[in-house]
Amino acid sequence: xxxxxxxxxxxxxxxxxxxxxxxxxxxxxxxxxxxxxxxxxxxxxxxxxxxxxxxxxxxxxxxxxxxxxxxxxxxxxxxxxxxxxxxxxxxxxxxxxxxxxxxxxxxxxxxxxxxxxxxxxxxxxxxxxxxxxxxxxxxxxx
Numbered sequence: 001x002x003x004x005x006x007x008x009x010x011x012x013x014x015x016x017x018x019x020x021x022x023x024x025x026x027x028x029x030x031x032x033x034x035x036x037x038x039x040x041x042x043x044x045x046x047x048x049x050x051x052x053x054x055x056x057x058x059x060x061x062x063x064x065x066x067x068x069x070x071x072x073x074x075x076x077x078x079x080x081x082x083x084x085x086x087x088x089x090x091x092x093x094x095x096x097x098x099x100x101x102x103x104x105x106x107x108x109x110x111x112x113x114x115x116x117x118x119x120x121x122x123x124x125x126x127x128x129x130x131x132x133x134x135x136x137x138x139x140x141x142x
Contacts, residue, residue, distance in 0.1 A: 002060050004070045006041070011073055011139065012059065013038050014120050015080045015092065016052040018134030039119060055079070080133060092133035094141060097124050107132050 003009035017038055020026050026034060036042075059071045059079050066075070080092040095109030104115045105124050109132060118124060121137045129141040 002056060002071050004072045008071060008073055008076065010038065010041060012055065012071065012076050013052070014136070014138050015076060015133050016055045018120075018136045018138065019055070020052070021134055021136075035119070077131070081131070092131050092138060094129060094131050097126055097128045097130055100124050100126060105130070105137055107137065 003012065017026075017034060021031060021035075056071070059075050062079055063069070063071050063075045068075070077092075081094065093109040093111055095107040097105050098108050098113060099106040100118070103118060105118050106113055106115050107130055114132075116132045117136045119136070121130070121139050123140060124130060124137065131138045131141060
C-alpha cells in the first residue's frame with residue numbers, strides 16, 4: 001500500500017471522503033457505508049482505488065518529492081491545506097473551536113465561523129485548534 005500506516009491511510013480517507021461528500025459524488029446508500037467504515041477504522045481498499053485515486057496519486061507525488069516512498073501525515077496535510085490546492089471545495093482549513101454540540105462544532109477559520117460535523121473527530125473542546133474539510137472536522141491539531 002502507498003500509506004505509511006493504517007492511521008495515515010484513515011486520515012487520508014477522512015480528507016478524501018469529505019471532498020467527495022461535499023460534491024455529492026457518492027451515492028447516498030454507499031455514502032453511509034463508507035462513512036461508517038471510516039468512523040470505525042475499517043479497511044476500505046476498493047474505495048481508495050476507485051473514488052480517491054487522484055488524491056492518492058497527488059499525495060504519492062508529494063511524498064516522492066520529499067524522498068519518501070510512502071504517504072505520511074505531513075504529506076496529506078500539505079496536499080489538502082497547501083497553497084498549491086487552489087480548488088476551494090477541496091481545500092482544508094485550520095481554525096479554532098468556538099462551540100461544541102453533540103454532533104457539530106462551530107469553528108472559526110479564515111472562511112468565517114461555520115458549523116462542522118464532528119462524526120470523524122469528536123474529541124473537541126472550546127479553544128482547540130482543528131482542521132476542517134468539506135462539512136466535517138478532520139482532526140484536532142496538537
